[in-house]
Amino acid sequence: MVRAGLSPERLTLAGAELADEAGFDQVTLSALARRFDVKVASLYSHLKNSQELKTRIALLALEELADQVAYAVAGRAGKDALMAFANAYRDYARAHPGRYEAARFRLDPQTAAASAGVRHAQMTRAILRGYNLTEPDQTHAVRMLGSVFHGYANLEAAGGFSHTDVASQESWVWTLDSLDAALRNRATP
Amino acid sequence: MVRAGLSPERLTLAGAELADEAGFDQVTLSALARRFDVKVASLYSHLKNSQELKTRIALLALEELADQVAYAVAGRAGKDALMAFANAYRDYARAHPGRYEAARFRLDPQTAAASAGVRHAQMTRAILRGYNLTEPDQTHAVRMLGSVFHGYANLEAAGGFSHTDVASQESWVWTLDSLDAALRNRATP
DNA sequence: TGCGTCTACCTAAACGCTGTAGGCAAATCG
DNA sequence: CGATTTGCCTACAGCGTTTAGGTAGACGCA
Numbered sequence: 001m002v003r004a005g006l007s008p009e010r011l012t013l014a015g016a017e018l019a020d021e022a023g024f025d026q027v028t029l030s031a032l033a034r035r036f037d038v039k040v041a042s043l044y045s046h047l048k049n050s051q052e053l054k055t056r057i058a059l060l061a062l063e064e065l066a067d068q069v070a071y072a073v074a075g076r077a078g079k080d081a082l083m084a085f086a087n088a089y090r091d092y093a094r095a096h097p098g099r100y101e102a103a104r105f106r107l108d109p110q111t112a113a114a115s116a117g118v119r120h121a122q123m124t125r126a127i128l129r130g131y132n133l134t135e136p137d138q139t140h141a142v143r144m145l146g147s148v149f150h151g152y153a154n155l156e157a158a159g160g161f162s163h164t165d166v167a168s169q170e171s172w173v174w175t176l177d178s179l180d181a182a183l184r185n186r187a188t189p
Numbered sequence: 190m191v192r193a194g195l196s197p198e199r200l201t202l203a204g205a206e207l208a209d210e211a212g213f214d215q216v217t218l219s220a221l222a223r224r225f226d227v228k229v230a231s232l233y234s235h236l237k238n239s240q241e242l243k244t245r246i247a248l249l250a251l252e253e254l255a256d257q258v259a260y261a262v263a264g265r266a267g268k269d270a271l272m273a274f275a276n277a278y279r280d281y282a283r284a285h286p287g288r289y290e291a292a293r294f295r296l297d298p299q300t301a302a303a304s305a306g307v308r309h310a311q312m313t314r315a316i317l318r319g320y321n322l323t324e325p326d327q328t329h330a331v332r333m334l335g336s337v338f339h340g341y342a343n344l345e346a347a348g349g350f351s352h353t354d355v356a357s358q359e360s361w362v363w364t365l366d367s368l369d370a371a372l373r374n375r376a377t378p
Numbered sequence: 379t380g381c382g383t384c385t386a387c388c389t390a391a392a393c394g395c396t397g398t399a400g401g402c403a404a405a406t407c408g
Numbered sequence: 409c410g411a412t413t414t415g416c417c418t419a420c421a422g423c424g425t426t427t428a429g430g431t432a433g434a435c436g437c438a
Contacts, residue, residue: 002433003386003387003433003434004386004387005386006386006387028423028424028425029424029425029426030423030424030425031424038387038388039387039388039389040424040425040426041387041388041389041390041426041427041428042386042387042388044425044426044427045385045386045387046386049425049426050424050425050426104347106347135355136355136359136360137363139353139355139360140355140359140360140363140364143341143344143350143357143360143364144337144341144360144363144364144367146340146344146349147336147337147340147341147343147344147364148333148336148337148340149340150340150343150344151335151336151337151338151339151340151341151343152332152333152336152340154336154339154340154343155332155335155336155339158293158295159295160335161332164328166324166325166328166329168332170325170329171325171328171329171332171333174326174329174333175329175332175333175336178333178371178372178374178375179371181371181374182367182368182370182371183367185367185370186367191404192404192405192415192416193415193416194415195415195416217394217395217396218395218396218397219394219395219396220395227416227417228416228417228418229395229396229397230397230398230399230416230417230418230419231415231416231417233396233397233398234414234415234416235415238396238397239395239396239397
């Protein structure tokens with residue numbers, strides 16, 4: 001009996017790949033076992049249950065996304081930082097649709113608090129520094145930006161923007177321009 | 190043997206209620222059969238499969254949502270119409286989280302084209318009349334608004350806005366004010 | 379090097395949801 | 409009132425999850 005060399009990390013990574021290929025809801029322990037040519041029950045030595053697998057994939061995705069965003073916004077400010085943040089976000093969602101879906105997976109509060117999700121919040125606040133917003137406007141802006149980025153990625157992934165000739169890329173730039181203008185409008189002098 | 194009096198319509202409605210109570214992903218034929226105190230196989234006389242049930246719930250939700258939005262925006266224009274549209278949308282998502290989730294269910298192109306989804310698109314364009322946008326700006330604006338509304342409803346439903354003291358309602362109004370300003374900025378004189 | 383322990387992977391089996399085939403009885407219609 | 413339709417049934421097969429308990433490879437220690 002040759003051992004397959006499984007580990008929570010390898011399973012998580014394979015699960016993330018599976019999510020990108022087939023969708024996050026297709027990520028099952030059965031499918032994963034098939035991929036490693038192993039019996040399903042064997043996975044329970046490495047993962048408590050399928051919930052843990054999904055949670056781990058979600059955490060991986062949040063981590064990756066936060067890393068990409070952090071790299072993108074480093075050394076930028078104002079509209080430049082806003083665009084970099086937004087593009088990093090959207091690019092990740094397009095390149096890794098399954099992982100992006102996973103990143104939206106509902107985590108229990110403790111897990112969420114210890115996840116890279118907090119880095120996302122911090123970075124969003126960071127790019128707003130260039131717009132001189134005071135509380136509670138800053139919180140409002142964080143929510144607005146989060147809504148737009150997430151909403152756009154979501155609708156785009158669902159194919160909602162493929163019905164007309166207008167390129168999605170142009171609408172994206174137009175939207176970011178509008179947001180930038182709106183935020184500049186809110187600046188306290 | 191007393192008959193239960195099932196029908197596709199009753200099953201769809203019960204499925205929508207179940208979705209609101211337990212989440213759209215908890216809507217299964219098994220759960221529905223339990224609710225009607227009937228064997229699962231009996232449902233297959235009324236529905237082709239569980240996919241059809243979900244599709245029907247999605248269509249119901251789209252219809253209801255379009256009706257509410259239509260009622261809300263009737264007789265309004267400009268910012269007034271924008272706010273009414275947005276509030277109708279958000280209110281529906283909050284009052285019927287499961288149905289709202291269902292409304293985002295991926296429909297095949299034919300079904301989508303025959304659904305109330307087209308009314309949504311029409312109404313979004315309608316409220317933009319007050320902002321004097323020319324193509325392709327109008328399409329961009331439709332996408333931006335769709336993203337914000339959907340993104341906000343989604344994040345709010347996920348509990349993403351409950352970590353700070355700032356009330357979600359205030360952020361919502363702030364966001365809509367910003368959008369209105371951004372759109373007025375884009376108007377062709 | 380050999381022995382004992384640990385553990386990675388296994389078989390077996392229970393449970394829940396989906397879906398199909400075929401049967402019986404209630405509703406309906408001529 | 410009899411014939412047909414149809415609503416709900418039982419039975420069963422397939423697939424995913426999860427637990428219990430067994431076997432053999434890996435690893436530590438003398």
